[in-house]
Amino acid sequence: EAQVTQNPRYLITVTGKKLTVTCSQNMNHEYMSWYRQDPGLGLRQIYYSMNVEVTDKGDVPEGYKVSRKEKRNFPLILESPSPNQTSLYFCASRGDRNEQYFGPGTRLTVT
């Protein structure tokens, strides 16, 4: 089954404690990206990756890092999380017809 998986689904952490949210897709897609979803703001793109070792900033990259060492994986790293990064995060991969496939989401709370 074609899918995008994210882990963990829920995470509560404290300010400044480094964390990583993993994302994996099994569709051999080249393009992957991360979004955050906040009430009234819709989805905003954090980072995207065109292929292995090729990443670029989206609209709200501050406070986040990404890496793309393998085609299937695209982890999101928060080196020093802050409360304003409390949000719902989605990973997505994109196929040939520009259709994005989304993961189930990771709800992050930073206290």
Added chain:
Amino acid sequence: GNSVTQMEGPVTLSEEAFLTINCTYTATGYPSLFWYVQYPGEGLQLLLKATKADDKGSNKGFEATYRKETTSFHLEKGSVQVSDSAVYFCALHLYNFNKFYFGSGTKLNVKP
């Protein structure tokens, strides 16, 4: 700049009512347009899309027509069901920017 504007929700309808969710966009280029649906506790799923002017995307009884002259992509359904209750997102993709832009989402509540 590039942006998508959707009507604010929530939209509350009775079962079998007609649905319209408005979406307009601004784009520096020729975008592809999408509607995504998000059911409670889940990620977004592609509902329909259109890649050029006057194209009509359709799926599960939903339709939207790419109107370049009015820069719009309104979502319609002739008879909604309780199971259509969800949040609907309009989005555009610009190939040269390789980015997606999403609207803020419109929550639909359908009552039996």
